């Protein structure tokens with residue numbers, strides 16, 4: 388049976404000591420209610436809901452899955468009641484705008500809420516999670532009327548939302564989208580086509596579902612430049628927001644899949660379904676990016692959730708399971724054998740899980756501040772600047788945190804030995820559930836191309852330089868040459884971090900030069916490059932956490948072991964995880980020839 392306790396001590400540490408969130412909130416009068424007392428109360432209430440209501444539905448939801456009967460989908464037992472409790476508790480509206488029924492709390496608080504919900508039960512959390520993306524898209528690109536009709540109900544949680552991009556012939560290459568939108572001449576459009584793999588596409592949690600759909604207008608240009616975005620409700624909605632008859636959107640079937648079995652994945656058939664255009668004609672993909680960026684950071688969170696849940700359970704097991712004796716001498720002579728936690732290899736796996744879970748959380752909290760800045764930007768310049776920062780960090784977050792989350796989940800199975808493979812314990816479920824995170828919202832390969840090709844080389848390294856500049860300022864302020872009172876202790880982090888940053892810049896330059904001569908260089912280096920970048924980014928946050936922990940320990944604080952553990956985990960990260968960049972540097976700089984030289988016909992001799 389899986390267990391989960393929300394990491395409230397870590398949350399407080401990151402919020403107050405590492406990222407100084409309350410100072411950040413002070414910049415925005417709209418966030419004046421986000422005081423320490425209120426944030427603590429919200430975190431504690433959310434923790435209770437996740438631990439007591441969502442966690443118990445995690446394994447039962449996996450076992451039961453969603454059921455499909457003649458176009459109708461039933462979610463597993465308890466899901467509907469938990470969703471109603473979530474809506475009644477005002478959780479859906481927490482960080483959405485007051486004008487449309489939200490509570491106006493910062494988006495960053497919403498992200499923290501999502502982590503707890505996702506750790507306790509990722510499949511359940513996907514239903515409200517998809518709605519957030521739909522809400523953000525309507526909020527940014529919708530007309531006042533569309534906001535009035537759709538946003539209010541989505542904010543209340545009375546309706547949920549979806550994202551309808553994928554079609555049978557394309558997921559990554561959305562330029563191939565075929566779904567048609569024919570204007571009716573009255574401001575509405577008839578939408579016809581098939582969308583597959585639609586999360587939360589049909590369910591019994593709410594009476595209406597608002598689909599955000601990519602489709603083509605007649606005579607639209609070919610490829611991505613001819614795609615528009617539409618709001619298509621499951622049940623028709625009139626101009627006053629009243630729900631009418633069914634809207635010719637039917638669920639053809641649902642997928643039988645590897646994991647997240649309680650999260651429905653639907654085939655949706657649109658057959659002259661009525662929709663309205665959102666955003667300008669043929670700019671659908673650009674508008675959809677609002678949705679996708681939210682969703683990508685949300686998916687990055689799935690990696691952290693998997694690492695945290697797997698770690699918490701593996702730690703309990705490693706302290707209880709007895710096997711052989713410690714190589715450095717018997718640790719528990721009163722027992723028939725020592726617990727497996729004494730063995731260095733088990734420690735290696737546990738510490739890796741811990742480093743990824745806590746390091747990943749820090750990366751998310753850092754990004755959540757940028758999301759607040761975008762939302763609250765007063766000028767286009769401010770918004771663009773924050774948007775560029777988010778654009779740079781998003782592919783790293785999405786791909787690196789899901790890959791490391793999956794690694795952590797696999798370590799969890801390994802720590803349980805054969806029992807990790809048995810369903811009862813829930814450890815194999817975490818692997819199955821999190822496996823999708825490296826695939827949807829753009830695969831790791833696609834995120835890596837976006838990072839190296841578009842965000843770095845096309846911008847001539849501008850976004851990278853602004854991030855590395857920030858890290859180098861931190862290094863300078865904490866270095867042996869600074870007035871930092873903990874400079875001696877911090878040197879073990881600052882020196883390798885500065886060196887890693889110099890390498891990152893140098894390798895990027897060299898890859899850029901090589902790519903000018905051979906275009907396959909980008910594609911062959913990109914995933915290794917992304918992981919290389921991710922390890923350095925995470926090192927920056929481990930160094931920040933170590934500095935904050937030293938500062939806390941210098942004062943009269945309770946819970947001193949928590950801060951000591953932070954420093955020791957940072958030491959582990961720098962000793963045993965960051966060096967992975969050395970091997971990645973070697974492979975990403977290798978000539979693409981060895982990848983591509985084998986003729987397609989010679990790949991197999993069957």
Ligand SMILES: Cc1cc2nc3c(=O)[nH]c(=O)nc-3n(C[C@H](O)[C@H](O)[C@H](O)COP(=O)(O)OP(=O)(O)OC[C@H]3O[C@@H](n4cnc5c(N)ncnc54)[C@H](O)[C@@H]3O)c2cc1C
Pocket residue numbers: 550551552553556557558559560583584585586587644652823826827828829830831832833836
């Ligand atoms: C459980 C689940 C839930 C989902 N939820 C949604 C949803 O809510 N809404 C929605 O619209 N979609 C959803 N999807 C679809 C998902 O986003 C896509 O499956 C994903 O984007 C990959 O697209 P694809 O499956 O068509 O793979 P393909 O695009 O066919 O890719 C196949 C492989 O080729 C690689 N590849 C493709 N092009 C390139 C390239 N140019 N360079 C290098 N490598 C390349 C990919 O990285 C991948 O490894 C979901 C899918 C699943 C399984």
